[in-house]
Amino acid sequence: MKFVFATNNQHKLNEVREIVGEWAEIVSLSDIDCHDDIPETSDTLEGNALQKARYIKEHYGWDCFADDTGLEVEALNNAPGVYSARYAGPGHDSEANMRKLLAEMEGKENRKARFRTVIALLVDGKEYIFEGIVQGTIIREKRGNGGFGYDPIFQPDGFTETFAEMGEEAKNRVSHRARAVRRLIDFLSTYVPSV
Numbered sequence: 001m002k003f004v005f006a007t008n009n010q011h012k013l014n015e016v017r018e019i020v021g022e023w024a025e026i027v028s029l030s031d032i033d034c035h036d037d038i039p040e041t042s043d044t045l046e047g048n049a050l051q052k053a054r055y056i057k058e059h060y061g062w063d064c065f066a067d068d069t070g071l072e073v074e075a076l077n078n079a080p081g082v083y084s085a086r087y088a089g090p091g092h093d094s095e096a097n098m099r100k101l102l103a104e105m106e107g108k109e110n111r112k113a114r115f116r117t118v119i120a121l122l123v124d125g126k127e128y129i130f131e132g133i134v135q136g137t138i139i140r141e142k143r144g145n146g147g148f149g150y151d152p153i154f155q156p157d158g159f160t161e162t163f164a165e166m167g168e169e170a171k172n173r174v175s176h177r178a179r180a181v182r183r184l185i186d187f188l189s190t191y192v193p194s195v
């Protein structure tokens with residue numbers, strides 16, 4: 001099987017390809033020659049994931065899946081959530097986002113947070129949504145050099161390392177994206193295409 005994964009983020013592609021394994025071929029946006037700035041204007045993860053998947057179907061004709069992820073911090077009323085990528089403002093990077101989050105968390109005792117991934121799948125003219133969640137804690141100072149985004153300040157429950165310290169393989173076993181992708185694969189592995 002072959003699917004377009006509506007991303008050009010190499011980290012995400014590697015993670016998803018690793019989880020999917022031999023089971024299906026996953027091609028990226030650049031593999032289908034899509035270099036568009038796909039709109040993500042919804043105020044929910046579900047809305048953004050659907051918007052991206054629909055765009056690919058409409059403009060390129062491919063069945064595909066798209067994801068959107070947010071870091072939801074309990075003490076911040078689930079911020080940054082859908083705005084995780086641009087928390088410190090447009091054009092800012094992960095370092096600035098983490099600095100802002102740590103500043104917002106100063107003096108807060110409740111450091112519970114979760115990563116939530118939503119995947120929207122478009123296949124045979126139908127839309128499906130899959131969700132993956134990992135619970136954890138926002139630590140006080142960055143640790144580790146692996147991963148991306150907020151990984152250095154997120155410690156998943158049941159571990160003493162941050163996502164950035166765990167290495168890709170260990171992260172892939174428990175991550176929000178891995179959980180959502182596994183649900184996607186479970187669904188597709190029993191899926192009977194309509195004719």
Ligand code: IMP
Nearest residue numbers: 067068069070071084085148149150151
């Ligand atoms: P996206 O919708 O998957 O691009 O995620 C939005 C933002 O959430 C990214 O820009 C990252 O800052 C953050 N993010 C998403 N997934 C992860 C992850 O696995 N680790 C750390 N940060 C992540």
